[in-house]
Amino acid sequence: MCFDISVSRRLGDRTVGVAFTAGDGLTALFGPSGAGKTSVLNMVAGLLRPDAGHVRVGGVTMFDAANRITVPPHRRRAGYVFQDARLFPHLTVRANLLYGHRLAEPADRWMAPDEAIAFLDLGLLLDRRPDTLSGGEARRVAIGRALLSGPRFLLMDEPLSSLDEARREEILRVIERIRDELALPILYVTHESAEVRRLANHIVSIGSAAA
Amino acid sequence: MNDWFGVTLLFRWTGAAVAAAVMALPLMVRAIRLSIEAVDRRLEDAARTLGAGPWRCFATVTLPLCLPGVLAALVLGFARSIGEFGATITFVSNIPGETRTLPIAIYSALQIPGADAAVARLSAVAVLLSLASLVASEWLARRAGGGRGGHVL
Numbered sequence: 001m002c003f004d005i006s007v008s009r010r011l012g013d014r015t016v017g018v019a020f021t022a023g024d025g026l027t028a029l030f031g032p033s034g035a036g037k038t039s040v041l042n043m044v045a046g047l048l049r050p051d052a053g054h055v056r057v058g059g060v061t062m063f064d065a066a067n068r069i070t071v072p073p074h075r076r077r078a079g080y081v082f083q084d085a086r087l088f089p090h091l092t093v094r095a096n097l098l099y100g101h102r103l104a105e106p107a108d109r110w111m112a113p114d115e116a117i118a119f120l121d122l123g124l125l126l127d128r129r130p131d132t133l134s135g136g137e138a139r140r141v142a143i144g145r146a147l148l149s150g151p152r153f154l155l156m157d158e159p160l161s162s163l164d165e166a167r168r169e170e171i172l173r174v175i176e177r178i179r180d181e182l183a184l185p186i187l188y189v190t191h192e193s194a195e196v197r198r199l200a201n202h203i204v205s206i207g208s209a210a211a
Numbered sequence: 212m213n214d215w216f217g218v219t220l221l222f223r224w225t226g227a228a229v230a231a232a233v234m235a236l237p238l239m240v241r242a243i244r245l246s247i248e249a250v251d252r253r254l255e256d257a258a259r260t261l262g263a264g265p266w267r268c269f270a271t272v273t274l275p276l277c278l279p280g281v282l283a284a285l286v287l288g289f290a291r292s293i294g295e296f297g298a299t300i301t302f303v304s305n306i307p308g309e310t311r312t313l314p315i316a317i318y319s320a321l322q323i324p325g326a327d328a329a330v331a332r333l334s335a336v337a338v339l340l341s342l343a344s345l346v347a348s349e350w351l352a353r354r355a356g357g358g359r360g361g362h363v364l
Contacts, residue, residue: 100261
């Protein structure tokens with residue numbers, strides 16, 4: 001089992017939680033807005049500490065409340081593609097792409113910068129600043145930055161939100177190629193059933209059913 | 212102090228520097244703290260998931276993003292020290308060429324009959340210095356806000 005996740009956490013007056021196991025490929029975390037999907041991703045990435053449960057990915061335990069194991073976020077090797085891209089505004093696109101690459105152990109880097117730039121077609125953007133990029137471009141740079149950090153798995157938080165039809169198609173193709181060509185496990189958060197039908201190998205519902 | 216370390220601060224420029232630091236630091240800390248808090252936490256989170264430990268995250272993301280605020284605080288501290296009067300005259304007295312700050316010089320000149328020209332000159336210097344540091348800190352604060360109307364003070 002690739003993803004073996006069972007987490008819960010109180011946020012304000014409600015509890016966000018989900019428990020599932022899923023195999024390789026793309027696992028869609030599907031549910032309405034406000035169901036706590038992003039919180040689950042944050043817990044898997046280590047940015048939010050679950051109150052209880054465990055997080056195991058590809059056999060490696062990242063968090064286990066019972067055994068008091070908590071791996072800090074920078075050692076989890078999670079490639080997190082945020083909904084709002086979160087490119088570093090003080091760095092160029094090139095420096096953004098290389099940020100995680102430089103920090104990764106050489107043995108953990110499985111993609112060269114040139115490969116990622118060709119894969120995502122970023123060649124013309126390298127010397128630009130993040131604030132001059134369009135939404136789709138920023139999203140592609142964010143995906144490239146995550147891939148170059150040598151991740152063992154990807155976390156994607158609604159990577160298609162607020163993009164027009166053509167950009168959506170572009171990013172969808174990129175995600176399909178990551179899933180099929182790079183064979184990288186992906187945990188994908190969305191509230192669009194069309195995306196789930198097209199992309200997902202496994203579907204986990206969260207929200208109305210889980211609450 | 213003299214017995215222990217062989218240094219003395221009383222009636223020396225070093226003492227004046229310490230007095231100025233003690234008076235300016237609370238202001239600077241406040242400005243620096245606010246500019247660090249204004250840095251987007253979500254960018255720091257992004258750096259953490261990309262493999263940066265807490266210290267590296269601070270050095271490569273937080274510090275560059277709050278640098279204009281830190282510089283503004285430095286200018287502010289400089290201006291505060293230039294105008295230092297009370298702590299200086301209390302602890303290191305008023306020694307020309309050693310511990311005499313600008314306001315103390317003005318005060319001394321005022322005690323001497325007929326030194327109006329000197330007082331006017333020194334006052335002009337004081338006004339110019341404070342104006343320059345005000346403009347500098349305002350400019351830096353504006354850059355810190357990235358044109359979004361943020362303010363560090």
